[in-house]
Amino acid sequence: MSGRIAAVLIVGIILLPLVPLVIHSFASRYVFPQLVPAEWSTRAWRIVLAADGGTWKALGWSVAVATVVTALSLLVAVPAGRVLGLRSFRGRRILEFLVLTPLLVPAVAVAIGLDITFIRLGLSGTFWGLVLVHLIPATPYAVLVLAGVFANYDADFEAQARTLGAGPLSVFRHVTMPAIMPGLIVAGFFAFIVSWSQYVLTLQIGGGKVLTLPVLLVSTASGGDVAITGALTIVFALPVVILLGVASRHVVRAGWGTTGT
């Protein structure tokens, strides 16, 4: 029950700031002392959701890139987090620090250098170029979350499954995955959001050819039309809010993973 209240609170805190945006997006005349707009209009939404407008294309790019980035970062983060969380070895601290460096160094600092390399490799302005560059900030978050999960994980469960006849794939599917599921969801969610909201790196590597939602949003916002910016912001934020709602429900429903009692 308390878990449910927490989930409602989390989603509520995130939804509340969207309310003024919704009002703005439907306003046609809305000046300072007015509490609600003097006139309402769906103009902004018609423009933003127009079939031939850029929104759908940008949304498509954002979803595709973020999904692939999430999948790939988890693919790296599960084994990496496992080693960092489960094993103790010489140099583990240093390795952990190295994993974190992409989060400590500002993206702009490396973006230009990366851009030159990506142009040389022919990756600039391509889907895979974007995926690769988003993986730089996304993967550390996923690794960090899963290292924490594996630090409390009892690998004897896997030994148990193996002695009962489970091969490596079965062990992962029937034992490891159910055990780390909440962590997997959180890690995936982090990776998705990092990619979804990436602006600087997308602009640099995309070279203006690739327009994801944040890039479109910033250029729209600098255009000065508050209603259209409001509508587009909702389009940008809503998928994340929905995803968070789904994810938090799964996490609250809980898994296991630490030592059995």
Place this chain on the structure above:
Amino acid sequence: MTTRVDLVDLTKHFGSAHPVEEFSLTIEPGRVTALLGPSGSGKTTLLKMIAGVLRPTSGDIQFDGESVLDLPAPERDAPMVFHNSLLFPHLTVEDNVGFGLRMRKTSPTERNRRVAEMLELVGLQDFGTRRPEQLSGGQQQRAALARALIIAPKLLLLDEPLANLDPGLRGEMRELVRTVQHSLGFTTLLVTHDQEDAIVIADHVALIRSGSLVQEGVARDFFERPASAWVAIFFGAGNLIPGERTNNEVATPLGRLRVIAESPASGTVLVTIRPEAVVLDAAEGQVNTFQARVIAAEFRGSHIRMQLKAGGLDLEATIPIDNAKSHAVGDTVRVTLPPERLWSLPAESSDP
């Protein structure tokens, strides 16, 4: 289906730690062998190597004479039952028990039939649809046992299966392991630090210390014919008397004591006797008899535990209540150590 298991010079090193060192043992088919030793003596490491989840540094493991070193754990049919049961929390008791059959792609009807059979065997027939966390500690261990038994193992590996149970459940679980093993006859290796578990459950006991085999045999041997002073102390022998042995006699501070002829040591030895074998106030004219002073006498319900002092040595004796004359502290008593219960040990093997 009974399998004979041979461990040959089995060794495991983790860097500078050597938890198992040239360990050799034969685990007889269809019997329960207990691997007994204090915690940290390498028992679990040994078990994990046999199960196939740890690779030995050197040595060999043979099932019916064939090396299984290259056989991965899932194909060894040697399931472990851990002390903390390790039931998969996201599966029901039924699905836990059926896990091994599911991995073997047994048909669901066959699986259900055998799961029901196993649950019945361990007395959990009404708990199949529960979650592991809804079971008591004893029930969890029984479910874990059923989960291992269902795959008709070549070798059943029990890692301190009773360690987390309270005394009442312990007895019940010992009984269960015993009866199940008798009715199904799987070769079983039980790891425990509790000598009582080993004595009650096992047919054969192997004592391990610092990764090496110290002594093996039937439980009684460890009490009456320990291989070293350490074994004698581990099994609570208490009395260790230093002396020089020539033939069947040992010159000790208590006088010349006659010992069991086939006890192994000669020269400088330690003589040991169980506290319960010490006799007070025996008839006159017996060998191995001397005077001792009573230092302490404690009533222990079924017997009296006495501390005696003679020739500057401390001796322990447990005396049955009904044929013990009451001896007060400070009294002098006549003590007899029956020669057929006196065992001599090599003195150099007595380490602290």
